Amino acid sequence: MVLSRLDQCMELHFIIIKVGEVGELSEIFQWKGEVPRGLPGWKEEEKQHLQEEISNVLLYLVRLSDVCRVDLGKAAMRKMEHNAIKYPIKLFKGSSRKYTEINENGGATAAVDSSIPADANTGKKDGNDGGETV
Numbered sequence: 001m002v003l004s005r006l007d008q009c010m011e012l013h014f015i016i017i018k019v020g021e022v023g024e025l026s027e028i029f030q031w032k033g034e035v036p037r038g039l040p041g042w043k044e045e046e047k048q049h050l051q052e053e054i055s056n057v058l059l060y061l062v063r064l065s066d067v068c069r070v071d072l073g074k075a076a077m078r079k080m081e082h083n084a085i086k087y088p089i090k091l092f093k094g095s096s097r098k099y100t101e102i103n104e105n106g107g108a109t110a111a112v113d114s115s116i117p118a119d120a121n122t123g124k125k126d127g128n129d130g131g132e133t134v
C-alpha cells in the first residue's frame with residue numbers, strides 16, 4: 001500500500017494518540033493494590049480485558065516503530081545494555097527504584113523519603129519489589 005505524505009502524517013498522529021491510551025492499561029490496575037504474579041482471584045473477563053489492552057499497546061508500538069523506521073528489536077536490546085550499566089545488579093537487583101534515588105554506596109540520596117527502610121538501598125528486595133507482584 002502506498003500512502004501519501006498527508007496520510008502518513010495522519011497515521012503517525014493517530015498512532016501517537018493511541019499509544020497515549022496506555023492509560024487504559026494502567027486503569028485496570030488502579031484499585032487492585034498489590035497484584036500477585038498470575039493474577040489469582042481475578043475474574044476471567046478481567047484477565048481477558050487485560051490481555052486485550054496489553055495487546056493494543058504492543059501492536060501500536062510495533063506500528064509506531066515501523067512508521068518511524070525504528071528497529072524495535074535492536075532498540076530494545078540496546079536499551080537493556082544501557083540499563084545494565086545504569087542499574088548494576090549489585091545495587092538494583094529486585095528493585096524498581098530510579099538511579100537518582102540511590103548513591104554509589106547503595107545508600108539513599110537526600111531525595112528519598114526517610115520512611116523507606118535502610119536495607120531497601122542495598123539491592124535487597126524492598127517492600128515495593130516483592131518479585132512475585134506486579
Ligand SMILES: Nc1ccn([C@H]2C[C@H](O)[C@@H](COP(=O)(O)OP(=O)(O)OP(=O)(O)O)O2)c(=O)n1
Binds near residue numbers: 079083087092099
Ligand atoms: N531499578 C530499575 C529502574 C529502571 N530499570 C529499567 C526499566 C526501563 O527500561 C529503564 C528506565 O530507566 P529510567 O527510569 O532511568 O529512564 P530513562 O532511561 O528514560 O532515563 P532518564 O529518566 O534519566 O531520562 O530502566 C531497571 O532495570 N531497574
